[in-house]
Amino acid sequence: MPxxxxxxxxxxxxxxxxxxxxxxxxxLTDKGVSEAGRAGALIKAEGLEIDHVFTSVLTRxxxxxxxxxxxxxQLWLPMTxxxxxxxxxxxxxxxxxxxPTKEKYGADQVQIWRRSYDVAPxxxxxxxxxxxxxxxxxxxxxxxxxxxxxxxxxxxxPYWAGEIAPRxxxxxxxxxxxxxxxxxxxxxxxxxxxxxxxxGVEIPTGNPMRVELSAAxxxxxxxxxxxxxxxxPTIP
Numbered sequence: 001m002p003x004x005x006x007x008x009x010x011x012x013x014x015x016x017x018x019x020x021x022x023x024x025x026x027x028l029t030d031k032g033v034s035e036a037g038r039a040g041a042l043i044k045a046e047g048l049e050i051d052h053v054f055t056s057v058l059t060r061x062x063x064x065x066x067x068x069x070x071x072x073x074q075l076w077l078p079m080t081x082x083x084x085x086x087x088x089x090x091x092x093x094x095x096x097x098x099x100p101t102k103e104k105y106g107a108d109q110v111q112i113w114r115r116s117y118d119v120a121p122x123x124x125x126x127x128x129x130x131x132x133x134x135x136x137x138x139x140x141x142x143x144x145x146x147x148x149x150x151x152x153x154x155x156x157x158p159y160w161a162g163e164i165a166p167r168x169x170x171x172x173x174x175x176x177x178x179x180x181x182x183x184x185x186x187x188x189x190x191x192x193x194x195x196x197x198x199x200g201v202e203i204p205t206g207n208p209m210r211v212e213l214s215a216a217x218x219x220x221x222x223x224x225x226x227x228x229x230x231x232x233p234t235i236p
Contacts, residue, residue, distance in 0.1 A: 065079060
């Protein structure tokens with residue numbers, strides 16, 4: 001039976017600073033490390049034997065995967081890292097603190113940029129501190145200047161179809177350790193969540209979501225391993 005485990009990275013350094021992070025490569029906090037270890041303990045207690053791991057090219061997701069795998073006694077597993085599982089690109093908001101940004105643009109506008117499905121923040125100006133074009137992780141990639149959840153989904157979906165789904169069709173158990181918006185993209189695809197409803201979907205940090213799939217890769221069961229945290233999607 002194909003099994004998918006979705007794991008949002010633990011708390012990052014910019015989470016506690018309340019800054020728009022996106023593609024900036026910040027590390028986990030001590031709490032984030034603890035959350036990742038707890039996620040691995042939950043996976044171990046569940047008896048899940050993972051076949052392959054997918055993650056982004058950002059440290060907070062990679063470390064979350066490694067810490068969780070160590071706690072689950074499965075650190076030896078093969079792992080594929082790809083930028084298409086990155087967090088959404090926050091454009092011109094990248095690096096800004098939430099509070100002053102709300103004061104400048106208004107809380108309603110900032111909320112639209114953060115949570116709407118198809119409205120992206122202003123684009124990131126080239127040549128600044130957070131210009132990723134010289135980062136060799138993205139060599140040959142047409143780097144976006146900003147992204148909405150909709151455009152994040154447009155890069156996640158073909159990666160899912162080309163790399164992740166084929167392994168699931170073989171009956172494998174996969175761990176995808178990624179970010180709030182790249183994981184929300186996967187949830188939107190799998191559970192046919194509407195454009196309006198996806199804005200209300202929140203994926204907690206450090207709590208693995210276990211999704212059982214049919215041979216056709218439609219969800220048959222879903223739950224968070226820690227049932228006290230997070231509301232699992234509704235199976236269509």
